[in-house]
Amino acid sequence: MKKWTARFRKWFAAVSDIPADVVMDLPRITLIGQFHLSIENHTEVLAFSQNELKLALQNGELHITGEGFVLENVLEKEIYLEGRVKDVRFVND
Secondary structure: OHHHHHHHHHHHHHHOOOOHHHHOOOOEEEEEOOOEEEEEOOOEEEEEOOOEEEEEEOOEEEEEEEEEEEEEEEOOOEEEEEEEEEEEEEEOO
16 A cells, blocks of 8 residues: 555656655755755754764754864744755664
């Protein structure tokens, strides 16, 4: 049943004008230079320090490393991070 739902969501995103990140609950990541990062559609903050941010996603985790991290804005499904971003990785379950 889970595979059918995922296929339906992909198909629906392809045939409709609704962005795939909304239909499929995918993360939307916006990086401005190396110093501003906005992440939408995360499910939980797993870890945070000045050099690392780990977020839980619907299907896996997002790991961000860098220097001088400051969380400027933390909302239910959106985070705005400032600091020097060096690496962004998806880790699947």
